[in-house]
Amino acid sequence: xxxxxxxxxxxxxxxxxxxxxxxxxxxxxxxxxxxxxxxxxxxxxxxxxxxxxxxxxxxxxxxxxxxxxxxxxxxxxxxxxxxxxxxxxxxxxxxxxxxxxxxxxxxxxxxxxxxxxxxxxx
Amino acid sequence: xxxxxxxxxxxxxxxxxxxxxxxxxxxxxxxxxxxxxxxxxxxxxxxxxxxxxxxxxxxxxxxxxxxxxxxxxxxxxxxxxxxxxxxxxxxxxxxxxxxxxxxxxxxxxxxxxxxxxxxxxx
DNA sequence: TTTCCATTTCAATGATTCTTGAAATATGAT
DNA sequence: ATCATATTTCAAGAATCATTGAAATGGAAA
Numbered sequence: 170x171x172x173x174x175x176x177x178x179x180x181x182x183x184x185x186x187x188x189x190x191x192x193x194x195x196x197x198x199x200x201x202x203x204x205x206x207x208x209x210x211x212x213x214x215x216x217x218x219x220x221x222x223x224x225x226x227x228x229x230x231x232x233x234x235x236x237x238x239x240x241x242x243x244x245x246x247x248x249x250x251x252x253x254x255x256x257x258x259x260x261x262x263x264x265x266x267x268x269x270x271x272x273x274x275x276x277x278x279x280x281x282x283x284x285x286x287x288x289x290x291x
Numbered sequence: 292x293x294x295x296x297x298x299x300x301x302x303x304x305x306x307x308x309x310x311x312x313x314x315x316x317x318x319x320x321x322x323x324x325x326x327x328x329x330x331x332x333x334x335x336x337x338x339x340x341x342x343x344x345x346x347x348x349x350x351x352x353x354x355x356x357x358x359x360x361x362x363x364x365x366x367x368x369x370x371x372x373x374x375x376x377x378x379x380x381x382x383x384x385x386x387x388x389x390x391x392x393x394x395x396x397x398x399x400x401x402x403x404x405x406x407x408x409x410x411x412x413x
Numbered sequence: 414t415t416t417c418c419a420t421t422t423c424a425a426t427g428a429t430t431c432t433t434g435a436a437a438t439a440t441g442a443t
Numbered sequence: 444a445t446c447a448t449a450t451t452t453c454a455a456g457a458a459t460c461a462t463t464g465a466a467a468t469g470g471a472a473a
Contacts, residue, residue, distance in 0.1 A: 172307070172310065175310075180302075180305035180430095182305075182382075183301035183302040184298070185298060186431090188298065188382065192382060195382065198386075204451090213432095214434085216452085217431080217433080219450060219452085220431075220432080220451090220452095222451095224430095235450095238449045239440095239450085240451090246386050249389050250390075253378055253379065253389055253392045253393065253399070254392040254397055256304075257375065260313060260314060261317055261366075261368065264317065264368050266368035266369055267368055267375055270393075271376075271390055271393030277369070277373045277375070306460090308461090325419080326420055326421085330420095335462095337419075338420090338462085340420090341420060341422085342421090342462080361418095362419075362420065
């Protein structure tokens with residue numbers, strides 16, 4: 170990933186509504202969620218949800234496919250991974266402290282569960 | 292890291308001038324760089340650099356210490372790591388595609404060097 | 414104290430981004 | 444065709460963020 174794309178991805182994630190949308194899509198993998206379901210989940214009007222959805226799509230963070238009149242969105246994990254890769258490598262020059270936060274027994278966010286590699290799902 | 296702080300960190304990084312500043316600080320580790328040096332590196336006026344520097348400091352991404360009349364800034368790798376941790380764990384629920392981007396032999400940004408774990412420095 | 418240097422703060426302006434609600438588009442059903 | 448549903452697009456206004464240049468602050472030297 171190059172800088173302009175990384176900046177777009179960072180800006181896309183730097184919004185509470187879009188982060189909620191992203192989170193809902195992560196939870197809804199691999200089926201995805203329709204624009205309407207996302208609007209409901211994010212407590213946004215259809216128009217507002219659509220605005221944020223196209224922002225996320227422009228950033229490559231989500232993809233969409235139309236099924237009849239519904240449009241289903243899915244999170245693009247590879248794009249998020251590309252951003253993480255960019256932060257670690259291009260931005261932080263493979264700094265060990267940053268890399269350590271990806272390890273299964275990490276503790277970088279102040280969450281005690283994280284240090285034990287506990288899946289937040291369970 | 293909790294959401295509000297992650298949002299602040301993402302917003303801080305989502306700006307070309309601040310990303311340049313961060314990059315310069317990463318390269319200048321562990322001594323850090325003064326506000327004046329950073330302004331020069333980022334090709335910004337002192338006032339503009341100061342604005343972005345306090346934004347980065349508010350986000351916890353840099354720290355500063357005063358030495359005589361100069362103020363030296365340093366990158367806070369732990370905070371960047373915390374953000375990466377947040378993206379991977381809280382946001383992406385430990386998705387493997389995202390985690391794989393932190394591995395030494397990763398290839399998530401389209402850069403062939405990345406797959407071989409080549410340090411961009413060398 | 415006066416002066417100089419590094420940096421920050423402030424107010425004004427300009428630029429982006431977000432929200433809202435109405436209208437448009439696309440698709441399917443009657 | 445007509446209608447209903449799902450979604451997007453658009454224009455206007457509100458809110459937030461960035462840039463500028465001038466003034467203020469903090470600190471060291473003359």
